[in-house]
Amino acid sequence: MKDAAPFGTVETACNFLAEMAAGVIAHAAVMQHYAEIRFYPGLDYATRCTASYLRAMQAAHDEVERSRALVLYRKRAEDIGPGQGV
Numbered sequence: 001m002k003d004a005a006p007f008g009t010v011e012t013a014c015n016f017l018a019e020m021a022a023g024v025i026a027h028a029a030v031m032q033h034y035a036e037i038r039f040y041p042g043l044d045y046a047t048r049c050t051a052s053y054l055r056a057m058q059a060a061h062d063e064v065e066r067s068r069a070l071v072l073y074r075k076r077a078e079d080i081g082p083g084q085g086v
Helices: 010-037 040-080
Strands: none
Touching: 010 040
């Protein structure tokens, strides 16, 4: 367990989450515009893109939680020290 961040850090996971949230916002705005002008092919596409970004955002949130849990686990292991655990 000496490697610093084998699956990334909390910071990189949060950055990715922010990117996915921005994608949701952008595609939702396009979706709103297409709905207002009744452009159905664009509305269909923008809806699918928004849903895809939402799924990616959920996965990114899960990664943030995993990263935070790993950091907490490592901190507790360091606090206990070698040979002190049960």
